[in-house]
Amino acid sequence: MLRLDALTKTYKTGDKALKAVTLDVPPGQVIALIGPSGAGKSTLIRCINRLVEPTSGSVMLETTNLTTLRPAALRRERRRMGMIFQEYALVERLTVMENVLSGRLGYVGFWRALTRRFPQKDVDEAFRLLDRVGLLHMADKRADQLSGGQRQRVGICRALIQDPALLLVDEPTASLDPKTSRQIMRLICELCAERGLAAIINIHDVALAQRFVARVIGLRFGEIVYDGPPDGLTPEKLTEIYGEEDWEATIEKVDEDDAVEAAE
Numbered sequence: 099m100l101r102l103d104a105l106t107k108t109y110k111t112g113d114k115a116l117k118a119v120t121l122d123v124p125p126g127q128v129i130a131l132i133g134p135s136g137a138g139k140s141t142l143i144r145c146i147n148r149l150v151e152p153t154s155g156s157v158m159l160e161t162t163n164l165t166t167l168r169p170a171a172l173r174r175e176r177r178r179m180g181m182i183f184q185e186y187a188l189v190e191r192l193t194v195m196e197n198v199l200s201g202r203l204g205y206v207g208f209w210r211a212l213t214r215r216f217p218q219k220d221v222d223e224a225f226r227l228l229d230r231v232g233l234l235h236m237a238d239k240r241a242d243q244l245s246g247g248q249r250q251r252v253g254i255c256r257a258l259i260q261d262p263a264l265l266l267v268d269e270p271t272a273s274l275d276p277k278t279s280r281q282i283m284r285l286i287c288e289l290c291a292e293r294g295l296a297a298i299i300n301i302h303d304v305a306l307a308q309r310f311v312a313r314v315i316g317l318r319f320g321e322i323v324y325d326g327p328p329d330g331l332t333p334e335k336l337t338e339i340y341g342e343e344d345w346e347a348t349i350e351k352v353d354e355d356d357a358v359e360a361a362e
């Protein structure tokens with residue numbers, strides 16, 4: 099459903115953030131993107147919806163080449179790509195419900211958006227989504243009254259109400275504690291499975307990636323150096339991706355997490 103072909107990004111500073119990355123994402127597949135700081139993970143995610151303009155190569159979303167679209171057509175295609183951010187990107191002074199409905203701004207007309215009069219079906223869907231993520235009782239609360247985990251749930255609802263074909267998720271748990279991180283990763287993966295939604299999740303926590311997804315992509319210096327199942331991430335592979343470190347500890351941590359999870 100998504101194909102990146104020789105996708106390259108060289109920033110004006112000369113940084114080669116992506117070097118001819120080629121990647122196929124089948125419908126409904128959830129991918130974790132791992133790699134050290136500066137490997138190009140955020141750049142890859144942002145080149146897909148062109149928040150960052152690729153230097154060369156192509157991004158095909160189903161039959162549409164996103165890299166050649168003009169602004170109006172790009173705006174339409176962006177509706178099909180929900181984005182979830184590390185810092186949630188909520189409007190603090192708006193309510194939870196208003197933040198979720200803002201995911202529909204790409205669909206409703208200008209005047210409706212200005213007066214925030216959304217169609218009833220959008221409001222109904224927002225209630226359904228909030229119920230699904232356990233935040234129905236918070237619908238009227240202002241975003242600035244929520245915890246980090248609750249904010250991210252609102253961010254997830256806002257992305258899903260777009261009715262996307264693909265989720266682009268940039269460090270969804272980087273600002274959260276370990277238990278909340280696990281809950282958020284599980285929620286994202288469950289929702290993708292329920293909706294048959296494909297996702298690319300940029301996540302720096304290897305143990306979390308290994309725990310929740312079936313396919314992991316390892317990036318290093320803008321190139322894919324691993325593409326496979328989580329249990330193929332041996333200490334040697336992780337060293338290849340990240341450089342020297344004691345990976346036995348990370349891999350064991352997954353087992354420990356299982357025990358913690360079972361106890362919770």
Ligand SMILES: Nc1ncnc2c1ncn2[C@@H]1O[C@H](COP(=O)(O)OP(=O)(O)OP(=O)(O)O)[C@@H](O)[C@H]1O
Nearest residue numbers: 109110111113115134135136137138139140141142
């Ligand atoms: N706006 C920019 N201008 C110039 N160089 C940039 C810009 N954004 C990123 N880079 C460079 O591109 C490379 C990849 O950065 P990117 O943020 O994509 O990596 P990352 O894997 O997401 O890292 P992190 O995990 O630290 O967020 C780095 O060398 C970075 O310095």
